[in-house]
Amino acid sequence: MSGEIEISVKNLNLWFGNFQALKNINIEIPKNAVTALIGPSGCGKSTFIKTLDRMNDLVDNVKFTGEVIYKGRNILASDTDVVELRKEIGMVFQKPNPFPKSIFDNVAYGPRVHGIRDKKTLHEIAERSLKGAAIWDEVKDRLNESALRLSGGQQQRLCIARLLAVEPDVLLMDEPASALDPIATSKIEDLLHELKKDYTIVIVTHNMQQAARVSSHTAFFWLGEIVEYASTIDLFERPQNKRTEDYVTGKFG
């Protein structure tokens, strides 16, 4: 793979109790690009991205081997500061999950947690983040309204703004548009094209066309393994593996 690598995963295995959810995952995630993860339900995609910001630590009986190298260190190491890690590698979930607070407080939440108290600074961060998430124009006159009054698509972009406010490097997105209508979905997809200039993005999606539209690289997961990882155009135009071909053409899965 040409270009700079943001995250390098080496021989990653992960178990929930006796169940092995990830098997010998090796993947290099390019910097300032969108990498899509596709595969049938239960194939390990979400488990994989949750490994990248150590969200799986919250699950009982989880154990893993291998390395996830980010900024020259193995983030799976026991001494990793996961709070600091999640500031650098943030996650957007399938269902928008704004806090039951004002729009402003949602975006200011992260910076406040990290000790920023100055109102002017918080306002600057909020404006920058909301602009970055392409929602500023829609909310700038109602920053004190409850975030729960926004539409689903707006809530999801607010959640992205909330992530941007803590200035991460990597955005992990677990089916960020699956609960949204086509217009809200296309806004998120347009946003991904903008965000990749400044961030590294990994997106899980069940929508093949979405993966094809937004990503430069795609990995096909199946039964906890990466069956094929290639440039998106290669994977969708000429997959090398029969299982990939059958999955992306809808012949199984």
Added chain:
Amino acid sequence: MARNRFVRKLNELRRDLIDMGAITLQSVKDVLTALETSDIALAERVIANDDKIDNFDRKIESQCVRLLALEQPIAKDLRIIATSFKMTTDLERIGDFAVDIAEEVVTMGKPIHVPVSASKFNELVADVKSMVADSIETYAQGNVQQARSFDTRDDRIDYLYRDIVNSMVNALAQGKCSTDTVSDVASLLYIIRYLEHIADHAVNIGNRVCYMEEGERVYLK
């Protein structure tokens, strides 16, 4: 197997393209028979039959657009549709060249007398005919090996084309043509040009079959 309806539609598309190939091939065979035997009626049938080829072209184009719009095909499914979409144009053009030859046959209205080697001309005709037949077969069978042979076969056709043109130009230059045969020479120059173009479209089809089967775009020419 999921997506049964889509698979059925895709198979229909392939069958239609093969049927279009069959009637296009028949036009090529008929026009060359008409040329050989000065059969004006047969040449006129070739001209009339072109509507069928054009109708297939329009039908296949709309099938492809519909499948692209509604089914979002990927991987080999996508390549089959992309190949069919382009190949229908190749077949349509081959049909048009058969009509062009038929029109020359009708215009001449009699057996041609030209000062060129009959064996080379006959070889050119036979080669072009078999290239068209084989191109349709490669699509039907996904025969990449056969498709790859088109490059060399087309080189031979190009050689024969140039050789015949040179012979005719020399004959004209040396004043070997009577007033009658000069117009035959002019017609034949057109005809062999059309034959050479037909072979080029057969090569295109071969290239497209390689892409359809293996995903690599090849440009044999």
